Amino acid sequence: MRVIAFVKSILDPEAPPGAIRFEAGKAVGDVPQVLGPYEGNALELGVQIAEASQGELRVVALGGQEQETGLRKALALGAVAAVRVDVSGGFRDPLDTAGELKAAADALGGADVYIFGRQAGDWDQGVTAGLFAGLSGLPYVPLVQAGEVLGAGLKLRREIPGGYEEGEIAAPCVLSASNGPGTLLRLPKVKDVMLANRKPIEVREGGKASAGFSPASLEASVTRRAGRRIEGDLKAQAEGLAQELRRVIPGIGGGA
Amino acid sequence: MRVGALVRSDDQSALEVLSLAQELGGGAAETYLILPAPQAQHPAAGKARAVVLEGLADADPAQLFAAAEALFGGAAPDVVLLPDGPLFEAVGARLAGSLGRPAVRDAGSVALDGSRVRVVKGAFGGKAALGLETEGGAVIGVRQGAHPAQDLPQTSLEMVQMAPPAPLLSGRKAVRDSSGDDLGRAKVIVSGGRGLGSAEAYAALRDVAQLLGASLGASRAAVDEGWASPSQQVGITGQKVAPEVYVAIGISGASQHLSGMSGAKFVVAVNRDDKAPIFEAADVGVVADWHALWPELRRALAGG
Numbered sequence A: 001m002r003v004i005a006f007v008k009s010i011l012d013p014e015a016p017p018g019a020i021r022f023e024a025g026k027a028v029g030d031v032p033q034v035l036g037p038y039e040g041n042a043l044e045l046g047v048q049i050a051e052a053s054q055g056e057l058r059v060v061a062l063g064g065q066e067q068e069t070g071l072r073k074a075l076a077l078g079a080v081a082a083v084r085v086d087v088s089g090g091f092r093d094p095l096d097t098a099g100e101l102k103a104a105a106d107a108l109g110g111a112d113v114y115i116f117g118r119q120a121g122d123w124d125q126g127v128t129a130g131l132f133a134g135l136s137g138l139p140y141v142p143l144v145q146a147g148e149v150l151g152a153g154l155k156l157r158r159e160i161p162g163g164y165e166e167g168e169i170a171a172p173c174v175l176s177a178s179n180g181p182g183t184l185l186r187l188p189k190v191k192d193v194m195l196a197n198r199k200p201i202e203v204r205e206g207g208k209a210s211a212g213f214s215p216a217s218l219e220a221s222v223t224r225r226a227g228r229r230i231e232g233d234l235k236a237q238a239e240g241l242a243q244e245l246r247r248v249i250p251g252i253g254g255g256a
Numbered sequence B: 001m002r003v004g005a006l007v008r009s010d011d012q013s014a015l016e017v018l019s020l021a022q023e024l025g026g027g028a029a030e031t032y033l034i035l036p037a038p039q040a041q042h043p044a045a046g047k048a049r050a051v052v053l054e055g056l057a058d059a060d061p062a063q064l065f066a067a068a069e070a071l072f073g074g075a076a077p078d079v080v081l082l083p084d085g086p087l088f089e090a091v092g093a094r095l096a097g098s099l100g101r102p103a104v105r106d107a108g109s110v111a112l113d114g115s116r117v118r119v120v121k122g123a124f125g126g127k128a129a130l131g132l133e134t135e136g137g138a139v140i141g142v143r144q145g146a147h148p149a150q151d152l153p154q155t156s157l158e159m160v161q162m163a164p165p166a167p168l169l170s171g172r173k174a175v176r177d178s179s180g181d182d183l184g185r186a187k188v189i190v191s192g193g194r195g196l197g198s199a200e201a202y203a204a205l206r207d208v209a210q211l212l213g214a215s216l217g218a219s220r221a222a223v224d225e226g227w228a229s230p231s232q233q234v235g236i237t238g239q240k241v242a243p244e245v246y247v248a249i250g251i252s253g254a255s256q257h258l259s260g261m262s263g264a265k266f267v268v269a270v271n272r273d274d275k276a277p278i279f280e281a282a283d284v285g286v287v288a289d290w291h292a293l294w295p296e297l298r299r300a301l302a303g304g
Ligand SMILES: Cc1cc2nc3c(=O)[nH]c(=O)nc-3n(C[C@H](O)[C@H](O)[C@H](O)COP(=O)(O)OP(=O)(O)OC[C@H]3O[C@@H](n4cnc5c(N)ncnc54)[C@H](O)[C@@H]3O)c2cc1C
Pocket: A013, A014, A036, A037, A038, A119, A120, A121, A122, A124, B125, B192, B193, B194, B195, B196, B218, B219, B220, B221, B222, B233, B234, B235, B236, B237, B238, B239, B249, B250, B251, B252, B253, B254, B255, B256, B257, B260, B270, B271, B272, B273, B276, B288, B289, B290, B291
């Protein structure tokens, strides 16, 4: 199968509040660039499907140089080609992004399976996969937690409220990947990371942002104030905590 | 501009979204309703069209999308509002793509000014609020609880006929999670994170949960470790919870986790790192190694 995964790299989403500042509509901070965690799930699913079908995985990212983090990781894990659609950073409407990603995918000759992450951790849009499916007129399977190749199609496990469902679908289709038992990103081998650093990344000129929403404001959200600490040795901490828990949860322990 | 709401009648946040449509569209608002069985009337904003989707409780994305297409009949309103959640996940963005319109979700506020649409949503895992504007139409996922439900008039429904649509996946088999505590409704939640260190330590939280009469939640890291099931994940891409008491054990307090538990009334955190961000969001914090604290805590709780 021909597989294309879309891998966005973002400022480390685990950076503590305050490490990222919001200035003039942009997020800035001395925080490392990482492959987004759900893009990691998409990449893992892509690697598995390409391997099991003896097919090929290609990866695409839209953005500046900072996008090479995730693209290189994908090359280290066996992607046969990486494309960066060159546009300057900052907010871009997902409809625009989906259009650019589709043009890049079409230029690669298209695919049987298109895989996105469920949500990128910068703007938290969670819509690009669905928009891409709508633009392409392809079936869309949201929140895939595991996948297997089954002949010309796929057997998928997807998240539903309170559990999951399994079933089969024919290619071509669009998937969004979530975290689950079958999408935990594997670690690349050191040798493959070194080789990947020397592989080419194809750069494709992106268009100007044209469609959809544009940013009007970006402000840090107010976080809650810290409460009190229970100090002392372990026994004192445990007793203090038990007392608090009994106060706020009526009827527990020996309380009621 | 035409403003309409697409909702499922069995969705708790349907009335919130219909009320917002009413507020934005006034008497000209449009209601598009997916029903599990025929019904003559339903609270609605403006004129109401409805379609019956048999087995709605288990409907999948393709069936819901087909229902939306049948309801709109090729003439969707400019601004389509949906509750953010499973319906938006299934229909919202794909519908926007097929209409060539922008999509946005997690909208905490939505305002219209002529043909200008203004939305404020969360970004960077809840670290920021992002204001967005566009000219013309959009498909918008409205954040649950962000807009109060109002009394809406009981309205006669214009029924739309539709052949039962095929499901997205063939040979579908649904599996309800055995750990399927309904976190959304739980009064007390105990959540464990990567700091627990092992599947056994996570499993042992059952004892804590039992003592406190709590349901068991998890961070994404605990799910990724395979200790908890994805349906137990609390956070921006997990369950949004609002218990009376939330106890976070071995969870660092990444903003993506915090935004799922921000509705909790009282938060307790146990973490061995006194600089962990979770303490910034906790009413009561204990800096301790959980494995050492737990035997003492159990004794203290049993002692009364
Ligand atoms: C788009 C996006 C969506 C996301 N959605 C979610 C989501 O819905 N839910 C979610 O949880 N995360 C989500 N994340 C991931 C999030 O950024 C963090 O990676 C995750 O919450 C970390 O989980 P954790 O706190 O368990 O692990 P860690 O960050 O590894 O923290 C473990 C903590 O345990 C403490 N600890 C270690 N040992 C002990 C001990 N013996 N006793 C006490 N404490 C100990 C450590 O000090 C540390 O603070 C999302 C990320 C992105 C980008």
